[in-house]
Amino acid sequence: MKVEKKYKGLVIKKFNEFFLVESYQKYNSDSNKNFLCKIRKSVNFRNQLVFVGDEVILSQIDTTRKRAIIESLVKRKNLLERPSVANISNIYVICSVQEPKLNLSQVNRFLISAEQMGVEVSLVLTKCDLITEQKRILLVEKFKKWGYQAITLNLNSPKNFTNLMIELKKKKCSIFIGPSGVGKTTLLNMIIPGLNNTTASVSSKIKRGKNTTRNVELFSLSSKSYIVDTPGFNMQTLEIDIRELPNLYPEIYRQVVIKGIHCKFRNCLHINDQGCNLNKNFERYTFYKEMIESFKSHYCPIQAD
Ligand SMILES: Nc1nc2c(ncn2[C@@H]2O[C@H](COP(=O)(O)OP(=O)(O)OP(=O)(O)O)[C@@H](O)[C@H]2O)c(=O)[nH]1
Ligand SMILES: [Mg+2]
Ligand SMILES: [Zn+2]
Incomplete structure (x- = not known):
């Protein structure tokens, strides 16, 4: 069935020239609000200029086949580069305390790159089950001096995950960034029941993650709250205005x-x-x-x- 009206929606995934857009509009009793979309050809913006996290206006909506056309782009608040994600409200820098080992210079670079976005930045330390409680406390004290109240996670203690989940539900669009293998997807799987995205153990040879997550995708935590999982990457270059x-x-x-x-x-x-x-x-x-x-x-x- 074709609908004449225009819908507003959120780009939750991007692949080749296609975009998966979650419509904000409610229609009938259909619970699937996702549309497979392409950008209208005559529009004067190119494919690469629409990113996950962007709000778009849809037209030529086919509610049976779940297809639509992206007619225009709503003005975005911000754009994170590498990975490209629009309209982020919170950045969670995720690092493991072991496997891979905590690298302070790398944590620093991730934090600086996150702060550049001008949004709220949080630090999460995963795999605290692999260190002593004493070491964990020392790390929390260290990062407090850096200006961050680190959230420490331990696979054997679900309480911390629950607290983090409550916090994330209050945020509009949070993104998890950090090196490969630190447990970003594991965290997401615990937060969103039934998600079951692929995770992989850290390579025993090179002690690094295996770059398991390949795509940037937005997941819904509640009707007003989203989380973005990203592929792990080791940041090499930072482009910052020195005066900033x-x-x-x-x-x-x-x-x-x-x-x-x-x-x-x-x-x-x-x-x-x-x-x-x-x-x-x-x-x-x-x-x-x-x-x-x-x-x-x-x-x-x-x-x-
Ligand atoms: N011991 C321990 N292992 C964990 C914890 N969190 C995650 N892991 C393990 O760490 C490995 C890597 O986890 P992933 O979730 O795939 O890591 P990722 O950050 O998504 O990695 P990429 O997708 O490659 O960027 C998996 O084997 C997880 O089971 C934790 O709190 N404690
Ligand atoms: Mg992952
Ligand atoms: Zn000075």
């Missing part, structure tokens, strides 16, 4: 914005700069400094008024 970097470290941001410290130069990068008043006595300062130095930019600080 101090704002992406809570340890620096808090000193500048909350405590109101002033350096001699406006936009001071806090690297041996003359007249810098930042308290550099925090663990991640070395990472920060290395990151600044790795961006080969000819940056000139601007003198404060």
